Amino acid sequence: GHNFGDSLLREVGERLRRETADAGLCARLGGDEFAILIESAAGDGMLIERAHRLLSAMRDPFQIEGQVIYTSTSVGGARGQAGVNADELMRRVDLALYAAKARGRDAFAMYDETLDQQARERSSIRTELTEALQRRELELFYQPIIALDSGQTVAYEALLRWRHPTRGLLLPDQFLTIAEESDLIIPIGDWVVQQALADAAEWEGDFRLSINLSPSQTRHLHLLTTVEDALATSGIAAGRLEFEITEHVLIEDAAAGAAMLERLRKLGVQIALDDFGTGYSSLSYLRRYPFDRIKIDRTFVADIETSDEARAIVSTLTRLADALDMRTTAEGIERPGQLDLLRKLG
């Protein structure tokens, strides 16, 4: 609740003030953002050292109302210099903070000019992405999914690509984060659902169709209307459609995520847990939510011939899925040796 959050923020403030007591001004900018201004003629080394001291100070657990709370921090740093006014310094430190967050939790990044370049790049991709839909630059590629017992292609996973006029063929990780940050993910996600079902309606055979959903898509009820409409227009039976979601759907807002999966399921579609084995991959998701399928992340398949650990994990996952009455799909099989091992591991 708010009171608890406020207590934590006060404790964080106290700790930051202690860390900067010898030299510096510490202030809260708003929300969970703090700024520290250090006046010193020392070089970058001092800044980096201070930043790491801050990270380590924040790693110690907090005691709030008798509870132990762990937090993580991201720190961005920039140096003031001639020609850099306060606004510009804040802008630089913001870019550095963004870069630190992109490295994951508990990280520090220092401003340099390449961050400006990357920020310009992001902003131009954002602008171009707005137009990409109208210009029909987005395309779907279909990855076959083969049943090991029959050798038949039983499903296709729709994969999104952006055929960019000057940057070439872009993969989702080159533009989907930007789409997520700007809500463009909604029209793009709608298009993927409509186009994939329209494509599948043209093909012969009784295959399943897999579509990836992003966490932010699942936060809008409007997704249900899109799916219902696309199913009706294409004439594809709901039972042939499967949505792949990652654990992020259940991490960020577990109750809302589970409610959305439940609603999708009521439409008759199936739900697969994608990229399993990376990230947190908490087993509690498997207990809390009855997935139809687990997709074993491609990193395990890539190493399966050389790594005992990868083999052990895959074999455990297939047995676990069996016991939970879920099916498994292994991602990214590219060599016959991988296929043989996967067959052996079930």
Ligand code: MG
């Ligand atoms: Mg997928």
Ligand code: MG
């Ligand atoms: Mg995947």
